[in-house]
Amino acid sequence: MKKVILMMFLAFGFNQVSNAQVDFGIKAGVNYNNSGDDSVESLGTDVVDGAKAKSGYHAGIWFRGDIPVLGLYVRPEIVYTQVKTEFEQAVGSDDYSFKKLDVPVLVGKKFLGFANVFIGPSFQYILDDEITFQDLTSDELDKFSVGLQMGAGVEFGNIGIDVRWERGLSGNEAKFADKFTVDNRTNQIIFGLSLKL
Numbered sequence: 652m653k654k655v656i657l658m659m660f661l662a663f664g665f666n667q668v669s670n671a672q673v674d675f676g677i678k679a680g681v682n683y684n685n686s687g688d689d690s691v692e693s694l695g696t697d698v699v700d701g702a703k704a705k706s707g708y709h710a711g712i713w714f715r716g717d718i719p720v721l722g723l724y725v726r727p728e729i730v731y732t733q734v735k736t737e738f739e740q741a742v743g744s745d746d747y748s749f750k751k752l753d754v755p756v757l758v759g760k761k762f763l764g765f766a767n768v769f770i771g772p773s774f775q776y777i778l779d780d781e782i783t784f785q786d787l788t789s790d791e792l793d794k795f796s797v798g799l800q801m802g803a804g805v806e807f808g809n810i811g812i813d814v815r816w817e818r819g820l821s822g823n824e825a826k827f828a829d830k831f832t833v834d835n836r837t838n839q840i841i842f843g844l845s846l847k848l
Contacts, residue, residue: 675713676846676847678728678844679711680842681841681842682707684707707732707734709730709732713727721760724760728756729754734748749779751778755773756772756774757771769813771799773799775795777795799817800817810846811843811847817838817841819837
């Protein structure tokens with residue numbers, strides 16, 4: 652079902668872009684991720700008090716085409732992202748990183764001639780994860796998930812700067828030895844720099 656939704660949004664996005672003047676370019680930036688928590692089912696208590704944000708990075712390409720309604724535009728992106736998070740525990744801390752492919756399909760509105768706001772779904776596929784807990788590693792991780800991105804940006808000529816918030820919407824849990832799970836839904840602030848080619 653998730654893949655069907657992804658294909659519908661991509662088809663809509665690229666259809667709108669193909670029928671309009673298309674801008675495209677490259678982008679890169681930094682992420683500050685603060686994912687969910689760990690819980691031990693057998694003990695019924697939290698192992699982790701929360702997650703500390705750690706920096707990651709992203710790089711990719713974007714396309715943008717106008718929608719002939721209310722001055723809106725659609726901006727699909729294909730972005731490679733590396734995310735890091737650190738979990739605090741009673742006996743210290745554990746951290747993990749994972750690499751994923753993000754495909755946001757954003758709908759936005761320009762105003763004041765140089766600013767814009769946007770919102771839309773972000774489809775994510777985890778390419779590789781390095782989740783560890785003490786001496787254990789994850790043996791099962793939902794690879795595909797859906798999130799929501801929203802944010803604002805400014806553009807000066809061919810240079811664009813934006814900040815966005817992303818939150819995972821679908822469940823995305825890594826299981827360790829059938830004893831406890833890590834809620835791996837993304838919750839991050841993303842700072843991006845883009846160049847129109």
